[in-house]
Amino acid sequence: MKLTGPLERVLRVMIADPSAPHYGYDLMKAAKLASGTLYPMLARLQEDGLVDSEWEAQREDAGGRPPRKYYRLTAEGLRVARLELAQAAAAAPARQAGYGATRPAPGSTR
Amino acid sequence: MSRAPLVQRIAEWLIRAACRRLPAEVRAEHGREWAAELPAILDDQSIRPPLRRALRALSFCAGISRTTRQLRRSARAGARRATLRPAPAREREYLARRAVIGFVIWVVVVLGFIAVISRRPGPPGWPAILLFAVAAGFDAFCLVDIARAAQVRYLPKWVWVLICLAQTPSGGILYLSIGRMRRPRPAPPANAKS
Numbered sequence: 001m002k003l004t005g006p007l008e009r010v011l012r013v014m015i016a017d018p019s020a021p022h023y024g025y026d027l028m029k030a031a032k033l034a035s036g037t038l039y040p041m042l043a044r045l046q047e048d049g050l051v052d053s054e055w056e057a058q059r060e061d062a063g064g065r066p067p068r069k070y071y072r073l074t075a076e077g078l079r080v081a082r083l084e085l086a087q088a089a090a091a092a093p094a095r096q097a098g099y100g101a102t103r104p105a106p107g108s109t110r
Numbered sequence: 111m112s113r114a115p116l117v118q119r120i121a122e123w124l125i126r127a128a129c130r131r132l133p134a135e136v137r138a139e140h141g142r143e144w145a146a147e148l149p150a151i152l153d154d155q156s157i158r159p160p161l162r163r164a165l166r167a168l169s170f171c172a173g174i175s176r177t178t179r180q181l182r183r184s185a186r187a188g189a190r191r192a193t194l195r196p197a198p199a200r201e202r203e204y205l206a207r208r209a210v211i212g213f214v215i216w217v218v219v220v221l222g223f224i225a226v227i228s229r230r231p232g233p234p235g236w237p238a239i240l241l242f243a244v245a246a247g248f249d250a251f252c253l254v255d256i257a258r259a260a261q262v263r264y265l266p267k268w269v270w271v272l273i274c275l276a277q278t279p280s281g282g283i284l285y286l287s288i289g290r291m292r293r294p295r296p297a298p299p300a301n302a303k304s
Binding site: 023024025026028034035036037038039040043065066067068069 | 142143144145146147149150151154169170172173174175176177180181
């Protein structure tokens with residue numbers, strides 16, 4: 001699995017509360033993603049067994065709203081997500097330090 | 111359903127149109143999932159004014175269209191990997207046999223056409239009309255077959271459509287002999303397996 005920026009954002013949202021189910025629009029708003037990015041990603045994650053989905057039970061107070069499909073990380077998905085995000089976090093400060101080091105100091109001739 | 115606002119109905123229609131790209135067995139489920147998101151977008155009070163919510167719903171549908179296109183692409187890539195793997199030698203033999211049969215049919219059709227033309231010089235009469243009807247029916251048959259096929263060989267579907275239309279009946283015969291894929295047999299009933 002290659003950790004792209006959008007995927008990282010989705011995983012961060014889902015890992016914030018692993019037991020909370022998310023529906024598509026909820027994830028779109030929380031991760032600030034377009035539907036054309038999110039749904040192919042969810043399909044792939046589901047195919048890889050990292051994400052599970054279930055239909056919402058029809059509730060009385062839904063006001064005629066059609067049932068939603070909710071997504072949740074599987075145990076394997078939670079493990080992989082924690083690993084990937086930890087690796088990304090470990091790589092990020094190094095990148096920032098490298099960037100800062102090559103930046104010319106204020107007042108230098110360059 | 112008729113009580114739903116116009117934007118919602120348009121968006122539901124767009125989602126249904128996008129879902130037609132998906133295989134029949136997952137089409138309904140995806141369609142229901144995405145249509146169920148629409149009320150959440152259209153009632154999202156954090157987006158103001160309502161016009162922006164409507165635009166958001168329509169851009170959601172555009173993303174769904176991109177999604178189904180991508181799902182179809184990856185499904186086709188998977189199917190291609192699956193069909194290319196087993197017994198390529200047998201597959202080649204099968205294709206060669208079909209090509210020969212197609213060529214023979216083509217020769218018979220062309221010779222028959224020439225024979226009809228040379229026998230009846232002069233203004234075309236009812237045989238020409240009959241011939242035209244048969245040709246149109248054959249073209250229609252080929253186009254329907256292409257449209258219903260999950261996958262066709264060698265060329266994209268639209269190229270096969272152009273070939274069939276450009277050269278009646280040779281294009282259609284060419285498609286049926288080498289472009290058409292074998293249809294998978296309908297799955298046996300569940301109780302037959304156990």
